[in-house]
Amino acid sequence: MELAILGGTGDIGEGLAVRYAADTDHRVVIGSRKAEKAVDRAGDYEERLADHGIDRDIEGAANADAAAGADVVVLAIPPHHVADTVADLAEEGVLDDQLVVSPAVGMQGDADGLHYRPPKVGSVTELVAERAPDGLAVAGAFHNLAADRLANLDADLDVDTLVVADDESVRQQVIDLANELDGIRALAAGPLSNAAEVESVTPLVINVARYNEDMHDVGVTFH
Numbered sequence: 001m002e003l004a005i006l007g008g009t010g011d012i013g014e015g016l017a018v019r020y021a022a023d024t025d026h027r028v029v030i031g032s033r034k035a036e037k038a039v040d041r042a043g044d045y046e047e048r049l050a051d052h053g054i055d056r057d058i059e060g061a062a063n064a065d066a067a068a069g070a071d072v073v074v075l076a077i078p079p080h081h082v083a084d085t086v087a088d089l090a091e092e093g094v095l096d097d098q099l100v101v102s103p104a105v106g107m108q109g110d111a112d113g114l115h116y117r118p119p120k121v122g123s124v125t126e127l128v129a130e131r132a133p134d135g136l137a138v139a140g141a142f143h144n145l146a147a148d149r150l151a152n153l154d155a156d157l158d159v160d161t162l163v164v165a166d167d168e169s170v171r172q173q174v175i176d177l178a179n180e181l182d183g184i185r186a187l188a189a190g191p192l193s194n195a196a197e198v199e200s201v202t203p204l205v206i207n208v209a210r211y212n213e214d215m216h217d218v219g220v221t222f223h
Contacts, residue, residue, distance in 0.1 A: 018049060072098060080106075113203070
């Protein structure tokens with residue numbers, strides 16, 4: 001399977017790229033608005049994996065080129081850019097039959113911490129689905145993961161991620177994909193209309209990390 005991580009040079013994209021390269025045999029391609037930046041970062045990730053005894057190739061490309069050849073496209077893109085990115089990819093005709101996964105969360109910070117700020121449609125995941133071509137499989141996952149811990153290959157994860165998708169088979173496909181990462185357990189959270197509840201956990205987790213010195217990389221588990 002070919003996995004394209006658009007915005008793969010950012011924090012959550014970095015973590016997903018190195019973890020999927022380390023834990024699976026999937027072909028990993030990271031995308032960026034500038035192909036050169038993606039290629040450079042892909043080389044950095046390969047070196048980090050090599051330092052851990054893992055010999056893997058990671059490719060870098062412009063977002064459109066990365067998405068065009070992928071089976072799964074992860075939109076690890078800031079929430080204020082993700083809708084336009086999806087619309088641009090759709091206009092370029094590179095989104096066809098891929099599975100698209102959104103981990104983006106709309107947040108706004110002030111002196112007290114971060115607060116959930118969803119778009120008018122209800123959630124960033126639903127906004128992605130709205131901008132995507134009709135019939136494209138869209139799911140939400142990886143929202144509440146601590147990016148620094150995800151990118152640290154020396155760190156054990158032991159966290160859950162919640163998956164939303166309207167089609168149950170799509171939801172299960174993303175659950176299976178997420179469960180391939182060591183230390184991550186994926187759980188079904190229902191259709192896209194539940195994405196707001198899932199996304200809103202992210203600022204809560206970040207605020208807990210901020211106000212508790214021993215919880216910098218705090219995550220969520222369900223028992």
